[in-house]
Amino acid sequence: MSVSGSLEQLKGARRKGMVMCPVLGELPWGMRDFKRLEIWRRAHALAMALHDLAADYGRLGHGHLRSQLLRAADSIATNIAEGCGSESNREFARFLDMSIKSDSETENHLISVRDLKLMSQEDWHRYSTETIEIRRMTFGYRKRVLEDESG
Numbered sequence: 001m002s003v004s005g006s007l008e009q010l011k012g013a014r015r016k017g018m019v020m021c022p023v024l025g026e027l028p029w030g031m032r033d034f035k036r037l038e039i040w041r042r043a044h045a046l047a048m049a050l051h052d053l054a055a056d057y058g059r060l061g062h063g064h065l066r067s068q069l070l071r072a073a074d075s076i077a078t079n080i081a082e083g084c085g086s087e088s089n090r091e092f093a094r095f096l097d098m099s100i101k102s103d104s105e106t107e108n109h110l111i112s113v114r115d116l117k118l119m120s121q122e123d124w125h126r127y128s129t130e131t132i133e134i135r136r137m138t139f140g141y142r143k144r145v146l147e148d149e150s151g
Contacts, residue, residue: 037080037084042133043099046131053119072105073102089148093142093145096141103135107132110127
């Protein structure tokens with residue numbers, strides 16, 4: 001395919017609300033790449049750190065708490081990624097809202113882990129602070145997404 005043919009195809013795709021991706025074909029125009037979002041990168045890094053930290057919890061008799069903590073932490077980034085495929089800003093904001101809720105759940109489980117003395121006070125402070133910061137960032141991003149929807 002010639003360059004001019006590719007450009008014409010891209011212009012036509014943009015008019016139809018689609019964009020041509022050389023690897024995947026047509027994609028919805030304006031689709032978000034979650035890997036480019038700082039909140040996703042930080043949420044993913046938090047989940048990976050908690051996976052490493054909680055590796056022994058099951059062996060210590062706290063397998064259920066380990067499972068709940070890791071599922072909640074994974075859900076923060078997962079909901080952001082899933083929302084990036086949304087067709088509208090309103091729908092994307094709904095996934096960001098679910099991410100905020102998963103973040104709150106993660107913070108709650110971190111408090112339980114701390115109170116059961118399964119992590120040091122220093123580790124708890126570091127992970128709790130990061131969890132709260134990710135929630136704050138996600139809340140701000142959600143607000144901007146909704147403002148873009150209405151304005």
